[in-house]
Amino acid sequence: MRIKLLKFTKEPEKTCAVAAKLCYNISNINDMTKRITREKTKELLDKVISSGHHSVLEHAVFTFAIEGVSRSLLAQLTRHRIASFSVQSQRYVKFSQGIEFVKPITITKNKELSKKFSETLRNIESLYEEFLRAGIPAEDARYVLPNACATKIILTMNARELRHFFALRCCNRSQWEMNAMAIQMLILAKKSAPLLFAKAGPNCVRGNCSEHKPCLKPFR
Numbered sequence: 001m002r003i004k005l006l007k008f009t010k011e012p013e014k015t016c017a018v019a020a021k022l023c024y025n026i027s028n029i030n031d032m033t034k035r036i037t038r039e040k041t042k043e044l045l046d047k048v049i050s051s052g053h054h055s056v057l058e059h060a061v062f063t064f065a066i067e068g069v070s071r072s073l074l075a076q077l078t079r080h081r082i083a084s085f086s087v088q089s090q091r092y093v094k095f096s097q098g099i100e101f102v103k104p105i106t107i108t109k110n111k112e113l114s115k116k117f118s119e120t121l122r123n124i125e126s127l128y129e130e131f132l133r134a135g136i137p138a139e140d141a142r143y144v145l146p147n148a149c150a151t152k153i154i155l156t157m158n159a160r161e162l163r164h165f166f167a168l169r170c171c172n173r174s175q176w177e178m179n180a181m182a183i184q185m186l187i188l189a190k191k192s193a194p195l196l197f198a199k200a201g202p203n204c205v206r207g208n209c210s211e212h213k214p215c216l217k218p219f220r
Contacts, residue, residue, distance in 0.1 A: 001066075001067075001068045001069055001180060001181060002066070002067040003065070003181065003185060003188065004064065005063070005064055005188040005189070005191075005192060006063045006064060006065050007062075007063050008060065008062040008063065008192055009062075012059075012060035012062075012159065012192070012193045012196060013045060013060070013193050014036060015059050016045060016048075016060050016196065017040065017041040017044040017045055017056075018033050018036060020044045020048045021036065021044060023056075041195060042195050045195045045198075046195075049199075054160045054163070055160070057158065057159040057160035057163065057196065058158040058160045058161075059158070059159075060158060060196060061156060061157070061158050061159075062156065062157060062158075062162060063154065063156040064153075064154070064155045064156075064185055064188070065152075065154055066152065066155055067150070067152045067153075068100065069102065069150060069151060069177060070101075070148055070149065070150060070151070070177060071146075071148075071149050071150075071151055072102075072147035072148070072177070073102075073175075073177045073181065074087060074151055074153065075147075076175060077155070077178070080161070083155060083156060083161060083165075084156040084157075086153065086154040087152070087153050090139075090142040090145060090149070091139040091142065092138065092139075093138065094132055094138045096129060096132055099121075099128070099150075100149075100150035101146075101148045101149060101150060102150050102177070103117060104176070124144055124146060128142075128144055128145060131144070159189075159193070162185075163196075163197065163200050165185075166182055166189075166197075166200045166201050166202070167201070167203055168202075169181070169182035170182045170201045170202045171202035186200060186201060
């Protein structure tokens with residue numbers, strides 16, 4: 001799994017703070033922008049985040065490059081509808097130079113099953129390549145490919161949706177691959193905008209686990 005924060009809104013924290021200030025201020029936007037200090041930005045963001053007035057966070061947008069995740073993960077990820085996705089196509093891309101697969105750690109730990117898993121995937125890959133050599137279109141040859149196939153994604157979310165995403169997917173009870181991806185994304189997001197993502201993460205970070213059966217483990 002390889003994740004990179006490609007780009008984000010210039011001065012994302014100040015942008016959201018200006019938006020929050022605008023709602024209750026008669027000054028023009030240019031003057032407000034000049035006057036808002038780092039300390040005032042923190043004060044405003046702490047206030048709107050703690051009070052649940054998260055609409056101003058939508059003005060900050062973050063774009064991630066994600067590689068080496070499974071098509072199984074992709075099926076879960078696209079349930080997050082307030083986001084933009086661009087995904088490497090199995091219809092148009094011919095994987096004739098080898099296919100990357102994702103192997104769950106539970107299978108890797110079992111030497112016998114891990115071997116069978118790898119052998120099965122090599123056989124599938126060989127059959128896929130045979131289809132391509134026979135002139136079968138990539139969009140049809142892909143029908144033999146499993147959920148374990150790795151893919152590449154460009155993902156864009158605003159800060160409000162990212163905080164919601166982290167609340168769900170950084171939870172220890174989230175599916176392991178989504179959980180690992182979300183935690184890496186949170187680390188990158190916090191580095192770029194620590195005020196926007198203060199206390200971001202699963203609900204237990206804010207002291208109110210919403211799971212029916214809490215894991216009782218501290219968020220790492």
